[in-house]
Amino acid sequence: MSVVLTAPRVGKECIFSASPIARRLRRTFTTQIPLLWSPPFKKLQPSDFSKQPPRKLRPPPPSQRSAEGGRPPSKRRGGEDTPRVTEWHTVTKPTEKQLRGLQNYLQQFSNSQYIRSKCLGMGVTADIYEPGMKAFITALMNNEIEGLSVGDAVAHLLAKSRADRFLLPSYYKYVTAKYPEETETLRSLMSFSDLTEPAEWHKETRRMQRKIILHLGPTNSGKTYAALKRLEECDAGIYCGPLRLLAHEVYERLNAKGVPCNLLTGEERRESDGVNKYAATVEMAPLNKRFEVAVLDEIQMIGDEGRGWAWTQGLLGLQADEIHLCGEPTIVPLVRAMMKDTADTIEIRRYERLTKLAVAETGLGGQLQKLKRGDCIATFSRQNIFALKRAIEEKTSLRAAVIYGSLPPETRTEQAKQFNDPNGPYDVLVASDAIGMGLNLNIGRMIFERVEKWNGKETKVLSISQVKQIAGRAGRFGTEFETGVVCTLDDYDMRTMKRLLNSQAPSILSAGLFPSLEQIEVFSQYLPGEPLSALLERFQDLANLDGRYFLCNLDSQRVIAEFIEDIPLTLRDRYTFILAPFNLQDPASAAQMRRFATAQSGGLECLMEDSVVLGDHPPQTIDQLKDLEAQHRLIILYMWLSQRFPETFTDLDNALYLKRKCEDLIDRGLANLKFERKRKITGAAKHALKLQKKAERLARLAGTTEKAETSETVVEVPPVQEEVQQKQPVEKEAPAEVLVQEKY
Template sequence: MSFALNALTSASKLSRLSLFSNRSALWLLSNPHVARRFNSSGKPSKRATLHNGNSIGVHRTQKHRPSTSAYKWSRNAVIERPKLHLSLDDHIGIVRYFEENVEHWSKQKVLHSRLETFGIPTESIHPLLQLFVSEVLFGNLSNNDSYDKYTLDRFARSTPEDLPQTYADIVYTGIFYAWAADPASRDAVERTIGPSTLLSIQRLFQAACLEHPADDFLEARRTRRKIIMHVGPTNSGKTHHALRALAAAPTGVYAGPLRLLAHEIWERLNLGQIVPVGVEEDAIPVSLPIDSALDVDVTAADTTPAVLSQGNPKFARACNMITGEEHKIVDSEAALESATVEMLSMTKKYDLAVIDEIQMIADVGRGYAWTSAVLGINAKEVHLCGEETAVPIVQALLAETHDELEVRRYKRLTPLQIDKSLDKDLSKVQKGDCVVAFSRSSIFWLKNSIEKATGMKCAVVYGKLPPEIRSGQADLFNDPNSGYDVIVGSDAIGMGLNLKIRRIVFEAVSKFDGEVLRPLSISQTKQIAGRAGRYGMLQEQCGLATTFLPDDLPFVEQALAKPFAPLPAAILGPSYNSCRDIARALPPSASLRTIYDAHVYVAKTKPHYRYSSSNIDKAAATVDEYSDQLSLEDRITFLLAPIPWREPDCVEVLHKLMKNYAEDLSVGVTDLFQGTQFLETLLIVEKKMSTLLLPKSDTKTLSILELFHKLLGLYAWLAFRNPVAYYEPELVEEWKPRVERALHWALEGVTKHSNRTRKTVESPLPATAVARKVEFKTAGDLRKQRKAEALSNKKAWANSGPVHA
């Protein structure tokens, strides 16, 4: 191995082929990274265009799309995301890439600017980088020992979402800091830049170092846990055994990615609808299988069902719900909890924990919460449910914790098959179909077109809809008597909703990523297509997947045939402590963006970890406007909060929120929204709801109500963390149901149905308006109760009279 690496090092000095040329738009539009669709003349165009009958281009941002008969997908450029084609098994290829591109990397202006913000003087940056480049080119950082020491295999751990130049920049910078802070390099580095600059580099490197993240969870390290992984594709019943074990545990917690899932578990446990493990089949009352958003086996005749449609009081367990926006307390002493994964307690001890959707451990935005859960949940037995892709990364994490691991694998309960394409004809949409598109304008165009072409009504689901509204739309689709026989949605259908889908129809197989159209990944395609097959529950023998365009069908077929690729790394996230330590090692004027970047670019971790590199530019820049008035802890809180930073309509409210907090340490809901379009729009819609016979709305109104609901959720999130400053959570609890009712009404009124003769609107009440089956107290109720008790005690004390000896 060493001979091969040395020979490679010598050869690489003769040929330096830069792989960073992808930085320009021209590179992105060049072969072989571009797949184009052609019109009848064979001429490609630069963007997607839909043409009406008069051949006038109607672009993606249009308000209305043409009728189905005039639909022509004639010109569309889909750009493959460039990748680092490196393998963990190809050490020689990794070293070649490392050495051939280091010189180009060292000359990037963005690198020099970043190093300056990290505290390296401008005059020291160039000579220090030159020294580093020479060390790399001489092979001093790529021999056998150095390969592992500097974790070069991180070059082969990029995700499909990573752009090569950005990801390689992260890896190179991390290796650069590890080399500069290495005692073995001290003499050469100190001669080049001086002892004071070297000291600042070492301080930052030590502050950002996180080689053993598991050691931060002392409670979990005091016991050897048993970890059971339930893995398999969608609709395989992965969660079946985990739920039954939870229902039987003396104490336990469920943690999932969505409030909807946490709510379902909370409700099922309290109503006795989850059958505990160990209960024999003949002890279970006859009951039809229950609709569940969870991946539970409700169809297998030879096993005890995990979920019943009618609760059994014998199985009922008191369970509290804790999410970022709401707490539902059934019993302050309840032994079970249901939570979103970010709200898990790492100090409380449980007998059993269930962590759902474990593959999200690699999600750039939220994966840190799953990493913390795997490493830190203090439970004797932990059940991890999700995709097979997560097994290798969990094995790597548990090798450090020395916990016991058992992997249980499951197959789909019903097979998934490819169906014939719709061949651009929406009249071929059938009852039980789910048509998937990737923009809200496309979703509403499809809804309107399908209703005109088939006479069937369509429910809609997309990411910006609040969870309660999505759940209501899912209920409409699932109810055979509602009249909503088709559902049109985005990839938001892939998680947290029980949908009795017979067939998935892909309207497109590419998605706009904020810059250009990208093909769907294998994982995305499998997740979406895998939702088919639960239609009618027991009636269906298989699920079907197809496409609107015949040319797209091979793409889906090939994606479903390919195996899942293992997850490359578990995501870590900045903590208050790490931000504080790094801020102390940076120049006093360091921005929040710089503190965050130091985690991403400088931190030394094991190869199977990486810090989240999600784009926080807008968030950090906005929060830093108040850096003189906010503590670092407050700034980090705002950075981690679920704030819609990129929504222009929210800018005024967000600035008002931070300004009020910075100046008064007090933010009221009434003052925050008074005079804004959000409150005004709600009042206007409520007035229309009371006067109009039929719903009549538009997408702008719908968008404002969606954002209003999100901002109310943000206030609730902040109020749970600082109830003194955010003192009106009760008002949020009053406004949110009103916004949800207005959203239901506006959603119904966005598109026009062919049959508009009915006098009244048969629109279901939102989920929050349905009579609750489980009695509970909210956080607001508990606050009122504590205040009442304190007042009662005070009066009792005052009336007790003087105390005599």
């Protein structure tokens, strides 16, 4: 996305984007061009309450800017470390201007049809909405609202918080206290959406005296290894990881050592009689089993907006004598606060990195020719990954492996294995942040292609944790690269990289929660006829939380619920479908999702072969590879549903066969996807090639492939000769062939 800024001194417009050239221009001109910003209390439309407007930051005064035009180094910059770390602080004494702005904002909040419709849907009748809202605004301006001061309200507005997230809950509490008889339904719904004591949801676990052991340290410090050693020694235990790939790795490692272990993921179960150890994804952790040891890996993900609830559920609900938490030190204050409610004991073990990690003085200057074997370039889009792979293989003699999130976990493991092998086919690795966890890689130097990432809404600087997690993959203990090096592809990103690596990540402030099926069923009884998407929205509006917990983002679940709303399903089945691993952005997958839901609704048997048909040849282009990845995701969705609805999705054996076949085709496609190094064309050969391309273009327009007819003449295509720059001279009588490469 480009931003147009007016430059008063030069009288022109400058377009700033995320491209390298534009970033250089931005750093050149920011000291001369003041950024335009709007006051925090602009006039809002009713539609503004339904979505959060983008935040605009006022630039620092010129005296506080660095020599490059940016802000001075700060330990708090570099993007949000977790979705729950906010950047606003309570305004202790608002100014007169801020109070006037708040008054205007509250008036628009009161007049908003969006807010009015929400309140009417909650049982606040029209005859009490107006007087209740007027009294609420007066009480808020007089600092008489419990839990929301005037300073807090101003701070929320400065941070561009959504009005229905910080004002509506306070209004509901106020209006139910002022009109208790008229708001009986609302009071009942508020009581069922009380999430202030999630520890009490697990009664059996609260009867236990557990020991919480925190293994804290950076990447490549051996913290997870120490926890898994304890898992090997016990009689009954479970490993809970964030990725199916990690669960498979632990499952295979334990069984290879002669320690029987079961596998439990959303798509697959491998269980044997008499085996009491499990390797599972964190969402699949069984809370009704007793264990001696439980390992919760990557515990800092408890603050993730989408999946944090699974780590909260595991930490509060697992029935294990010892719970080993592996992750970053940023989690300590939150775990201590949560364990006060459970009365569990805490032990902290800290680990240091086993190998050295050095930061280079400069980047590569944008020159891929400086790459060497063992390097890894981190970039953050699938398109960039293949563009870099092409550029590396065309400009150097190196072969590049690729790893990114949409690849099947098995394919990622195979690519990592071939990259790690000194005699393997790959010399360097191009990867996304998917390498941040779950893969053992022999990386000597980690190179960041950029230090920004698109988060689905905007391009933001990488967080401190993201940078440290990825950078820490360089230098692996026990390999030839025991000393890791970190740098950037472009020199101008090195300053940001050094600042992020030298900064301390902020502590994780709260843990995620998710509404249970039982809570949604209670809501449906009080709000009969409301679809599931509306029930989720109502629950989100009424959820009562304390400072240690937050409600996970329900937007994707609401979208899926709306997508299958017209299909007659029970509430329980509909709730299961919205939790499925499914992305509506893929049209083919969306059509199959409706087909799956329709089959479950009608009690019809759904076969895998009706949804996925695979050929026998590996993909030849990047687009074909992308289609095959989509087919693999569809197979995984079918397997996931077969674990929940075995009577409908009965073709599990065929799905497993197609899954392995699809992964084999993807592996073969990546192995064949190579780009030849370009030979430089100069002189007469370059001119002849231009003539050939022009003639071919004219020929296509004329409808013939051999000659292009004009109104008077026929242009014959001359034979093309090429001059190739080599150390040995090329004989003129034997012109080199022009290499025409297929565009993948």
